[in-house]
Amino acid sequence: MNPFEFEFMQRAFVACAVIAAVAPLVGSFIVQRGQSLVGDGMGHVAFAGVGLAFLVGADPVLGALACTVLAGLLLVRMGRAGLAGDLAIALIFYGGIAVGYLFASRAQAGQSRLVGLLFGSPLNLTWPEVGVIVGLALAVVAVVVALYPRLVAMAFDEEAARVAGVPTDRMVLALTVMVAMVVVGGMSSIGLLLISAMMVVPVAAAAQLASSYRGALVLASAIGGASAVVGLLVAHYRDYAPGSAIVLVAIACYLAATAWRGVTRRALA
Amino acid sequence: MASAATGAPLAAPPAAPLELDGVSFAYGRSKVLSDVSLRVAQGEFVAVVGSNGSGKTTLMKLGLGLLPAGSGHVRLFGEELSSFRAWWQVGYVPQRATASSTIPVSVEEVVVSGLAARTRLIRRRSPGEAARIDHVVELLGLEGLRRSRLSELSGGQQQRALIARALVTGPKLLVLDEPTTGVDAEARSVLRKSLQHLVEVEGMAVVYVSHDPEGFSGLAQRVVEVVGGRTPVDSGRSSLREVATG
Ligand SMILES: Nc1ncnc2c1ncn2[C@@H]1O[C@H](COP(=O)(O)OP(=O)(O)O)[C@@H](O)[C@H]1O
Ligand SMILES: [Mg+2]
Numbered sequence: 001m002n003p004f005e006f007e008f009m010q011r012a013f014v015a016c017a018v019i020a021a022v023a024p025l026v027g028s029f030i031v032q033r034g035q036s037l038v039g040d041g042m043g044h045v046a047f048a049g050v051g052l053a054f055l056v057g058a059d060p061v062l063g064a065l066a067c068t069v070l071a072g073l074l075l076v077r078m079g080r081a082g083l084a085g086d087l088a089i090a091l092i093f094y095g096g097i098a099v100g101y102l103f104a105s106r107a108q109a110g111q112s113r114l115v116g117l118l119f120g121s122p123l124n125l126t127w128p129e130v131g132v133i134v135g136l137a138l139a140v141v142a143v144v145v146a147l148y149p150r151l152v153a154m155a156f157d158e159e160a161a162r163v164a165g166v167p168t169d170r171m172v173l174a175l176t177v178m179v180a181m182v183v184v185g186g187m188s189s190i191g192l193l194l195i196s197a198m199m200v201v202p203v204a205a206a207a208q209l210a211s212s213y214r215g216a217l218v219l220a221s222a223i224g225g226a227s228a229v230v231g232l233l234v235a236h237y238r239d240y241a242p243g244s245a246i247v248l249v250a251i252a253c254y255l256a257a258t259a260w261r262g263v264t265r266r267a268l269a
Numbered sequence: 270m271a272s273a274a275t276g277a278p279l280a281a282p283p284a285a286p287l288e289l290d291g292v293s294f295a296y297g298r299s300k301v302l303s304d305v306s307l308r309v310a311q312g313e314f315v316a317v318v319g320s321n322g323s324g325k326t327t328l329m330k331l332g333l334g335l336l337p338a339g340s341g342h343v344r345l346f347g348e349e350l351s352s353f354r355a356w357w358q359v360g361y362v363p364q365r366a367t368a369s370s371t372i373p374v375s376v377e378e379v380v381v382s383g384l385a386a387r388t389r390l391i392r393r394r395s396p397g398e399a400a401r402i403d404h405v406v407e408l409l410g411l412e413g414l415r416r417s418r419l420s421e422l423s424g425g426q427q428q429r430a431l432i433a434r435a436l437v438t439g440p441k442l443l444v445l446d447e448p449t450t451g452v453d454a455e456a457r458s459v460l461r462k463s464l465q466h467l468v469e470v471e472g473m474a475v476v477y478v479s480h481d482p483e484g485f486s487g488l489a490q491r492v493v494e495v496v497g498g499r500t501p502v503d504s505g506r507s508s509l510r511e512v513a514t515g
Contacts, residue, residue, distance in 0.1 A: 032372045153385035156374060159363055160434065163333050165356030165386030203372065211418040212375040 003236045012122035012232055015133045015189040020198045021225030022137040025144045026178045027199025028217055032155035039196030041093035042183045045071040046192055048096040050117055051103030064187055068180030076173050120191030120243030136185035140178050147174060152213055191243040198224050201250040208257040223253050284347040285310050286442035286474040287332050292341035294331055301327050312472045316485040319495030325478045326364050329444055333361055360435030364446035370420055376430045377415040383437035405433040408463045425456025446478045464488055
């Protein structure tokens, strides 16, 4: 049976591959800034938005987008005021998941629907939902391309970038909003708790092999997209949970990249 | 106000690249600098010395607007920091042990990142910028390393790349914070030669922070010492003292 023949599989392939290829583009900048877990935190906040949407009968994507963007703005403001300590950020993130589940349970949202959002349910997507995911991904790509030199300068050395005239506050803001967009875009396909892995793991794998930032970005994006396709195929044939399979394939890529680097290093030495 | 106290003429020559005037700063409650003034004139090479923790790095960050001064004025090229926009005129080499980077970054990417604020979306790199990149790469002896991964270079080569990044916009003021710490002899001599070129040929003003006089001896026209700062008895205040004229 060719899995590409089924329309639900086509939708899953498009949604997962697109968001998994775009997630590392944004992820590279947060990894470089030493904030690898920001995506995970944003996932928690998105869950509050999902719960709220269930409660008021709105679209979960809209609820999640509104909450994550608001939390992102709040975090950036707190950062500017010197209040974005570890603890304050943790409070926002854990508050998000607590509030989300409170709302969702009051709204009597089905457990399977919640699990689907937390861990992904790409096989249940509709074409309009896939369209929204692709739209979010394209918007993120456009912003990354437009701001690329400034984002690289800021991620590599924030103080030097400021002295070079880069508006680093605005770059942090743009980056935070992009993290929110990726989290929301990956929510129903790869899952709120797993999408942040796709921002980080392909980047970690590519960092082992590339020798330039641009090279690392392109490679990480390819690894992300390929992990989604391979992960979905594995999930299809073995009946695994798709989100988990995708992330595990990405982790396998990281391990392979690390091993490869070890081998080539030894060969050179 | 402070000019009368320091005896500077009222009609100062225009547009000193860097001017700190009665500046104070504290990290939370710990005072680091109080009422410090420093003026660096066009084409002047000023060395800033002082013991570890005396506040040299803090002073530079205040001058570059990376930290907000608690009191006093900071001016770049005669412009108050809050309204200063011509950042291409300023080059900064921050103090660091190594250039750490999780994501690989090539020497060329590091150098070009100095131009980030001037890069337009549609426009390609201008011939002038390309020439400037080639010039600084050559000046700092990085020709063969453009495509190398920064983290695989020696400390001295990394530092040269960071200096090239600071120079790529063609600044008129260059601030170097401990540029020779953990750097090999070759990088020291390359740095010395390039600084000489920058000051004598390009007329750049240089502020060189170091506790090691070897790096600036014979180059610095003025040596300024940041005094105090360490002992708690001193309430953590530092002030500036002119040490010598080289
Ligand atoms: N981010 C900071 N927070 C609190 N104290 C700091 C910070 N940075 C520096 N200090 C303190 O300020 C003083 C001056 O530091 P610094 O400007 O780095 O000195 P120097 O560059 O001369 O070694 C030191 O006592 C240092 O411990
Ligand atoms: Mg210092």
